[in-house]
Amino acid sequence: SVKAAGKCGYHFFDESFYDALVSRHQREKELRYALDHDQMVVFYQPKVDIATGTTSSLEALVRWAHPTQGIVAPNEFISLAQETGLIARLGEQVIEKVCAQLAYWSEHTQQLVPVAINISPTHFQNGNIVEVLSSCMKRYGIPASLIELEITESTMLENTEEVTQAINALRKMGVTLSVDDFGTGYSSLSQLHSLNFDVLKVDRAFTVRLNRSKDGNILFTTIIKMAHSLGMRVVAEGVETLEQIKTLKAMQCDEIQGFYISQPLPPADAQPVLPKWFFPSIM
Numbered sequence: 001s002v003k004a005a006g007k008c009g010y011h012f013f014d015e016s017f018y019d020a021l022v023s024r025h026q027r028e029k030e031l032r033y034a035l036d037h038d039q040m041v042v043f044y045q046p047k048v049d050i051a052t053g054t055t056s057s058l059e060a061l062v063r064w065a066h067p068t069q070g071i072v073a074p075n076e077f078i079s080l081a082q083e084t085g086l087i088a089r090l091g092e093q094v095i096e097k098v099c100a101q102l103a104y105w106s107e108h109t110q111q112l113v114p115v116a117i118n119i120s121p122t123h124f125q126n127g128n129i130v131e132v133l134s135s136c137m138k139r140y141g142i143p144a145s146l147i148e149l150e151i152t153e154s155t156m157l158e159n160t161e162e163v164t165q166a167i168n169a170l171r172k173m174g175v176t177l178s179v180d181d182f183g184t185g186y187s188s189l190s191q192l193h194s195l196n197f198d199v200l201k202v203d204r205a206f207t208v209r210l211n212r213s214k215d216g217n218i219l220f221t222t223i224i225k226m227a228h229s230l231g232m233r234v235v236a237e238g239v240e241t242l243e244q245i246k247t248l249k250a251m252q253c254d255e256i257q258g259f260y261i262s263q264p265l266p267p268a269d270a271q272p273v274l275p276k277w278f279f280p281s282i283m
């Protein structure tokens, strides 16, 4: 058996290690199959303007419609996609689906809102994200005003020439650029500002700390003030209570997103969001 351990008791081919290898290989095969057979679906979660209660944009969040496991969350497969180089294909499929969805919605609704697409750091560094996005937008007739990109703070940490160039090219295209999960990395606001980001999405970890301690509130207020003074809008991620919303409103946060307002929705359910889906419960 693979479990034949040496006398020292340390065995490389430990059964769980072997199982992990096999299942990892299996998962990679399944992921490849999923991309070949169009098993990825995109859900949409609204971001709401805190002052008016209206939806200002939607975030596209990928899910794997697995034939036996049901809907699988991205945390289960994004890192595998990154490690195996499949992330560029995955990202391209999400871009394609979002553009197709926007084209469909523009035929069927009056007021379109922009959609934000998450871009992985590795896709950003290795792929030809600018070409892929611009050709897809052209093909579906989607104006830049309807596209936002969410780029995690960790991408900026590897502030390579490539990343800076890609960001500048995207800026020229006119798409909106957001920093995702702000506060989880160590980038400075001035660094983000020099790259001309439009929006700062403050990580859920900071939202969770609101009203729990004085420090939690001071941190959030300070981030909002600094972002505003640099001309960036602020979105609070992971808002789950009305109490948090009241506090964020008092702090002049611009937008909120979270389960209190809406879970990510399948496209058919997200459609009513488009003619300015209004959330009176937060007013």
Ligand code: C2E
Binding pocket: 045, 060, 061, 062, 073, 074, 075, 078, 091, 094, 118, 119, 120, 150, 180, 181, 204, 237, 238, 239, 240, 257, 258, 259, 260, 264
């Ligand atoms: P993210 O971009 O920061 O997205 C926010 C995540 O928090 C989403 O999880 C969302 O469902 C969840 N969330 C929203 N509101 C709340 C709340 O009130 N409470 C809590 N506890 N969670 C909330 P999801 O959809 O599982 O996505 C996880 C991460 O996977 C995303 O984090 C993003 O980094 C990545 N991801 C999702 N879709 C894509 C994609 O199409 N491409 C790439 N490269 N990454 C993606």
Ligand code: MG
Binding pocket: 059, 118, 150, 180
């Ligand atoms: Mg995001």
Ligand code: MG
Binding pocket: 180, 181, 201, 203, 237
């Ligand atoms: Mg985020």
Ligand code: MG
Binding pocket: 181, 203, 204, 237
């Ligand atoms: Mg996050």
